[in-house]
Amino acid sequence: MINKYFLFRLLYLLIFVSVSCVQSTAQIQNLEALVNKNDKCVLKIFTVDEFGELLGQGSGVLIDSKGIGITNFHVLEGASNAIAVNIKGEKFIIDKIIDFSMTSDLVKFQLQNSNSTIFPKVSIYYGKNTKGASVFSIGYPKGFNLIGESTVGPGIISGIRTDEVLPGQGDLDSIIQTTVPITHGNSGGGLFDSKGNLIGITQGTFATNVEDLHANLNRAIPVKHIRLLNRKLNFSFDQFIYECAKTNLFAQGILAYNNGDYLTSYELLQEYQNVDELNKLDPKVWYLKGNCAFHLGRKSNKSEILKIALDNYSKSLILDSMSVNARSFMALTFDELDRIDYAFEVASDGYKINPQNAFCNYVLGKLYNVSEQRELAVKYLTVAIALYEDKNYDYESLAKWYLERAVAYSMKEDLYNAEADYIKCLEINKSDIGGWYHYGGFLLWCKRYADACFAFQIVKSMNENYSDYNGSIKDLIKISCK
Numbered sequence: 427m428i429n430k431y432f433l434f435r436l437l438y439l440l441i442f443v444s445v446s447c448v449q450s451t452a453q454i455q456n457l458e459a460l461v462n463k464n465d466k467c468v469l470k471i472f473t474v475d476e477f478g479e480l481l482g483q484g485s486g487v488l489i490d491s492k493g494i495g496i497t498n499f500h501v502l503e504g505a506s507n508a509i510a511v512n513i514k515g516e517k518f519i520i521d522k523i524i525d526f527s528m529t530s531d532l533v534k535f536q537l538q539n540s541n542s543t544i545f546p547k548v549s550i551y552y553g554k555n556t557k558g559a560s561v562f563s564i565g566y567p568k569g570f571n572l573i574g575e576s577t578v579g580p581g582i583i584s585g586i587r588t589d590e591v592l593p594g595q596g597d598l599d600s601i602i603q604t605t606v607p608i609t610h611g612n613s614g615g616g617l618f619d620s621k622g623n624l625i626g627i628t629q630g631t632f633a634t635n636v637e638d639l640h641a642n643l644n645r646a647i648p649v650k651h652i653r654l655l656n657r658k659l660n661f662s663f664d665q666f667i668y669e670c671a672k673t674n675l676f677a678q679g680i681l682a683y684n685n686g687d688y689l690t691s692y693e694l695l696q697e698y699q700n701v702d703e704l705n706k707l708d709p710k711v712w713y714l715k716g717n718c719a720f721h722l723g724r725k726s727n728k729s730e731i732l733k734i735a736l737d738n739y740s741k742s743l744i745l746d747s748m749s750v751n752a753r754s755f756m757a758l759t760f761d762e763l764d765r766i767d768y769a770f771e772v773a774s775d776g777y778k779i780n781p782q783n784a785f786c787n788y789v790l791g792k793l794y795n796v797s798e799q800r801e802l803a804v805k806y807l808t809v810a811i812a813l814y815e816d817k818n819y820d821y822e823s824l825a826k827w828y829l830e831r832a833v834a835y836s837m838k839e840d841l842y843n844a845e846a847d848y849i850k851c852l853e854i855n856k857s858d859i860g861g862w863y864h865y866g867g868f869l870l871w872c873k874r875y876a877d878a879c880f881a882f883q884i885v886k887s888m889n890e891n892y893s894d895y896n897g898s899i900k901d902l903i904k905i906s907c908k
Contacts (some may be wrong), residue, residue, distance in 0.1 A: 454560050454580065460622035461564065461578050465513045466546040468576055468616055470566035471497055471520070473505035475751065482710050485565035485576075485615035486510060486535070487624060489652065493518070493537035493545045496627055496652055497614030499526055500592065502533050503670060504680040504710070507663055510537055513576060523666045525655035528674060530598055530647055531591045531629055534655040548616060550649050551623035555602055559583045563606040563628050563646075565615025576615075581606035591629055591647065593702035600648045602626045608644040617646040625649055675701065676711070683714060692718035709746035712738045716752065720759050735759045750776040754789040761793060769793055784813035788827050795834050803834040825855035829864060836868055844868060859888045867896045870906050879907035 454460065469486040484501030488494070495510070502508055508520040521538040537545070563579045585603035590596065602617065608628045617626035626646030661669060667684070670677035679694035695715050699705045716738035723731030739756040743749060753776035760769035770793055776786045791807030794800070811827050832847035848865040851858060866881030882903045885892050892899045 454562060454620045457562065457578075457580070460618065461562070464548055464564055464616060464618060464622055464624075465576055467548045468564045468566075469495060469497075469510040469512055470576075471501055471614060472509045472511070473502060474507040474509065475505075481505065481713075481751075483566070484613045485628070487614070487616040487627065488545050488547045489550065489624070491544050491547050493539040493543065494524065495535055495537065496655075497533055497535065498627065498629055498647075499528055499531045499533050501614045502535070502663075502666070503674065504667065504676055504714075505663060508535075523659060523661040523663070525657040525659055526666070526670075527651070527655060528592055528595045528670075530651040530654070531595075532627060532647060532651060532655060534652070536660070548618075548624040549622065550652075551619055551621070551625050552649055552653070555583055555586060555600075555619075555625055555648065557583055557585060560620045561604060561606060561617055561625065563604075563608065563612065563615055563617050565608075565612035565628055567612045577612070579606040579608075579612075587645075589645075591645070593705070598647070598651070600650065602646040602648055604644050604646055606644060608646075627652070679714070683718065686721075688718040688721045692722070707745060709742045709749060709752075712742035712745065713749065713752045713755075716742060716759075717755055720755055720762075723759070724762050729763055732759050732762050748779055750780045750783040750786050753779075754783070754786045757789050757793065761796060766793065766796060782813060784810050787813065788830070791827075791834070792830055795830060795837075798837070800834045800838045804831060804838070807831040807834060822855045822858070825851045825858050825861060828854065829858070829861050832868070833864060836871075841872065857888070859885055859892060860894070862888075863892065863894050863896075863899070866902065866906070870896075870902065875906045875908060879903065882906055 467488045471484045471486045473482040475481040486495045486497035510518045519538040522536040524534040526533040588599045615628045628646045671681045675698040682691035716735045719735035742752045757769040757773035787806045787810035794803035828847045828851040835844035851861040869878035
């Protein structure tokens with residue numbers, strides 16, 4: 427059940443995103459030409475989760491023709507990878523993190539540029555910003571569509587202030603207060619002066635109370651802070667997370683999550699939310715907390731923990747109704763709670779949003795397997811595997827997807843394809859104990875006792891007390907190893 431306090435904070439978000447901003451009547455000459463020039467230099471940025479699926483969205487600005495850009499730290503924090511898309515719809519992998527600052531909420535990044543592309547770049551004005559000057563912003567606030575138009579927002583500079591831009595990171599001076607609209611997705615976009623020069627990176631709002639939102643207390647980080655990003659770290663995303671985790675609670679939570687320490691991850695993410703109320707309006711934090719509770723509940727077989735996962739997924743979906751992965755994990759949670767009807771309903775809703783989501787196809791395949799509808803199980807699992815392999819990821823989860831399809835083929839008595847998938851599963855992850863156990867069961871069913879004995883001996887070497895649907899590994903070895 428969502429409590430009244432959370433609904434109040436949700437109202438905060440909805441007003442923040444949709445409030446109609448009072449604009450300056452000042453006009454910028456040749457605004458259309460200035461927008462056309464700078465549109466080419468502003469990027470839509472998507473962060474990617476462990477399944478290669480879209481997790482979050484922001485904006486970025488190219489400042490160098492070699493593909494060097496700037497965005498907000500909070501746009502990239504916790505991501506496994508990120509993709510940048512320009513106004514033409516061309517996609518580029520964000521290859522390296524050159525430098526970053528949590529105090530200024532800025533990241534300098536490098537696009538992958540194996541073809542030596544010459545990128546368009548903005549002109550930057552490092553001079554003094556004047557209160558009352560006309561400005562405009564360019565960013566991508568419109569949701570998780572890979573291709574789409576940017577949005578332009580006119581306004582004025584309404585003040586120059588000193589404040590924290592990320593909770594607990596210290597004050598930043600010379601922050602630009604502006605009336606241009608800055609909504610979710612605009613973070614990391616460009617703020618330009620009347621001549622089309624970049625003067626700031628759009629970041630968020632000064633408002634901390636719902637009654638202040640009407641006042642257009644939006645803010646941008648002045649470009650002078652970009653100059654301070656002069657280290658040449660050239661971090662991968664894994665290195666970026668490790669470095670951030672030295673001081674950043676969210677990064678610490680991500681690191682614990684990536685290492686499979688779900689209890690510690692949940693506690694760190696909970697602590698991160700408690701640092702600042704606005705952190706509770708980030709849907710990916712609720713989503714990750716839900717994943718932690720799901721893994722903990724499934725391992726311990728405790729329904730109360732699985733219900734905590736459902737509560738977190740519900741809050742994530744209230745804040746981001748288009749999240750397919752949150753729906754998919756919610757479906758798996760309902761399945762663990764033996765509510766297959768709800769599981770199908772939630773997974774089907776996710777599939778309607780994006781039929782090309784690999785994880786959602788896997789979940790539907792798994793649910794059809796549970797429901798003993800093998801043809802449909804094979805259909806969705808085949809799509810899931812193809813989509814996942816297209817992303818060129820080789821994670822352990824892909825092995826489990828092959829295993830799930832192998833089970834479906836086995837139940838269809840398609841022995842050739844079943845064995846091919848068991849073997850593929852174990853090629854990807856030789857230490858998949860469930861894969862060896864199921865393969866052994868398949869071989870035993872086929873009366874290939876020597877092969878079954880070999881598979882079960884491998885399981886025993888990993889865990890001599892292992893047990894699953896066919897019984898204990900000790901009993902299976904007695905049957906097969908005659």
